[in-house]
Amino acid sequence: MYHTWMRYFTPSPAHHRLGLVCLGVGLQHGLLPTVGPRTLDHHVAVVIGAGSGWFRGADGRRQTVTAPALIWLTPGIPHHYGPDPATGWDESFVDFDGPATTTYTELGYIDPDHPVVPLSDTVGARAAVGRIARAARRGNPLLEVETAAAVHELLVALRRARADVAPDGDPVLDALARDAFQPLSVAEHAARHGMTPAELRTAVRRAAGCSPKDYLLGIRLGRAKELLAATELPVAAIARRVGYDDPAYFSRLFTRRVGTAPVRFRAQQGRAVPGGWSHRIPDPEHPRPSRAMPRKLDDHDHDRPLRTG
Numbered sequence: 001m002y003h004t005w006m007r008y009f010t011p012s013p014a015h016h017r018l019g020l021v022c023l024g025v026g027l028q029h030g031l032l033p034t035v036g037p038r039t040l041d042h043h044v045a046v047v048i049g050a051g052s053g054w055f056r057g058a059d060g061r062r063q064t065v066t067a068p069a070l071i072w073l074t075p076g077i078p079h080h081y082g083p084d085p086a087t088g089w090d091e092s093f094v095d096f097d098g099p100a101t102t103t104y105t106e107l108g109y110i111d112p113d114h115p116v117v118p119l120s121d122t123v124g125a126r127a128a129v130g131r132i133a134r135a136a137r138r139g140n141p142l143l144e145v146e147t148a149a150a151v152h153e154l155l156v157a158l159r160r161a162r163a164d165v166a167p168d169g170d171p172v173l174d175a176l177a178r179d180a181f182q183p184l185s186v187a188e189h190a191a192r193h194g195m196t197p198a199e200l201r202t203a204v205r206r207a208a209g210c211s212p213k214d215y216l217l218g219i220r221l222g223r224a225k226e227l228l229a230a231t232e233l234p235v236a237a238i239a240r241r242v243g244y245d246d247p248a249y250f251s252r253l254f255t256r257r258v259g260t261a262p263v264r265f266r267a268q269q270g271r272a273v274p275g276g277w278s279h280r281i282p283d284p285e286h287p288r289p290s291r292a293m294p295r296k297l298d299d300h301d302h303d304r305p306l307r308t309g
Contacts, residue, residue: 002030002088007136008095015144019100022147025132029090034082042097043110044073045154046081047129049122051089055081057115065089068119070158074112092129096151107209109159117162124157170207172200173215180219181243186212221257224250228262229269235262 006026015021023042029050037056048067055063055071058078065071065081067089073079083089104110111117119125128150135146175193184192189212190200204212220242227238239250255261260268 002028002032004028004032005133007133009136009143009147011144011148015148016098018098018145018148020096020098020148020151021144022094022096022132022151024095025093025129025136025147027092027129027133029088031085031088032083032091034080036080037078038080039076039078040073041075042095043075043101044093044095045125045158046071046073046091046093047119047122047125047158049090049092049126051083051087053081053083053089055079055116063116065116066118068122068161070117070119070125070161072110072112072115072117074110074115077112077115079115092126094129094132094151094154098148100152104155108206109155109209117158119158119161120163121161124161125154128154128157170203172203173207176204176212176216177219180216181223181241183243183245189216217253217257220244221254224254224262225258225265225269228266238262 004026005028006024008024009022011021011023048065048069048071050067052064052066055065056079057063071081083091101110105112131150131153132147135143135150140146172193176189179189179192186200187197190197193200195203200212204210204215208215210218224238224242227233227241228235231238233241235251236247239245239247242250244250244253251262254265258265
């Protein structure tokens with residue numbers, strides 16, 4: 001005996017331009033029948049919340065699937081899978097497609113080379129699937145956009161829940177973040193961690209979906225934007241604070257990656273911060289700060305707040 005609930009959708013070409021579209025969603029449990037062998041023309045994330053079973057991909061090798069786990073079904077790749085016929089399993093699935101799947105694959109969120117992925121839990125994934133299921137009510141005018149947004153959320157939740165990713169963050173990324181503003185090359189960062197540059201690139205690519213250079217650059221430019229928006233520090237001083245001794249190089253790099261020059265970014269984004277800059281992330285439901293004075297932009301900064309609103 002098994003139980004199945006599912007809905008399928010046909011988004012318009014305009015909705016495909018959102019980057020991702022949801023094509024279907026389902027929740028099933030029990031002694032489900034075997035799926036395949038078959039080949040699809042779109043992606044499916046199959047989340048196994050309880051139970052166990054097996055999966056066979058294009059290489060013909062049979063893999064054991066033990067909950068919590070994820071099965072990636074990718075376009076053009078034959079697959080065949082099913083639960084243990086004695087115990088069954090709990091399964092939720094989301095069919096999706098769109099041009100953004102290419103980027104998510106490049107970033108490592110979708111991994112065709114590892115179709116069976118052990119998970120630490122399925123809480124976040126099931127929440128995203130639940131949002132899709134609730135949006136699937138008949139006559140919902142926001143169906144395609146709501147479900148597309150939830151597919152993005154699902155991919156993030158599955159990436160976060162991978163069993164090979166530490167729940168408190170990756171130690172290599174944490175170390176890079178701590179040293180991000182020091183004028184070190186990728187090779188020097190690698191040496192600090194007892195790694196070769198190639199090993200560091202592999203570790204960062206797997207954890208963050210990008211190169212060490214791009215990971216460090218994102219942190220540096222984010223900090224530079226904060227300093228431009230909330231202080232009157234000269235651009236040259238900001239460049240030094242984020243790890244660039246050459247302010248001209250920093251300005252060219254900032255302009256190329258951000259799309260606007262530092263001085264123009266400041267003119268657009270500058271804000272008065274009369275009470276200082278808080279490092280505490282606010283609660284969106286209770287945004288008003290406590291009576292305690294917020295910390296300055298940096299414990300070692302003595303920057304005057306901007307006078308413009």
